[in-house]
Amino acid sequence: GAVVSQHPSWVICKSGTSVKIECRSLDFQATTMFWYRQFPKQSLMLMATSNEGSKATYEQGVEKDKFLINHASLTLSTLTVTSAHPEDSSFYICSASDQGRDWRGYTFGSGTRLTVV
């Protein structure tokens, strides 16, 4: 089945630094990938939709200059949290779907737990 690989699984960084999270579709091409954020004991909230070869679409309230998304190939999307602050600490999850097969829904990456100290 469709596999989405996400790295790193966890990262601790200092306030003011930047962190890059990678999301790869391993056995299919993904023209669109989605980035979600999940705070403890809460549901997932969509942050942005990553489109291959074009600008990402951000949800209301998400700062595009803070959360930089790059989707340079059909198998890779990256999310960079710039000038991270403790309030950015969260669980970040990407997802994608394999449009080439019978519709089987969305596959999620394993998530990245970001802690900003």
Added chain:
Amino acid sequence: ELKVEQNPLFLSMQEGKNYTIYCNYSTTSDRLYWYRQDPGKSLESLFVLLSNGAVKQEGRLMASLDTKARLSTLHITAAVHDLSATYFCAVDDSYGGSQGNLIFGKGTKLSVKP
């Protein structure tokens, strides 16, 4: 704006009992998903429901979709401890086939006790 309401948010069950989790959504959609999340982990896909009247079963879990009522249910039969997790329903906010974004319910934290 599509809204997804899930209930109950917390569910404590005894092993061997049956229960149902409900997922209501506010606007037309023909794609609904159920996911399981274990603590500290990402989402595991359980069911993909694509049409009115769809019913799918996997082990002790059965999911159904009524698009006219905008309601999906996740039924748990003879619960076992291993089913303890948080269950999310999610609705695709596109309609008619185009790929859209998922709107998640708040999740149901299920605890199955001996």
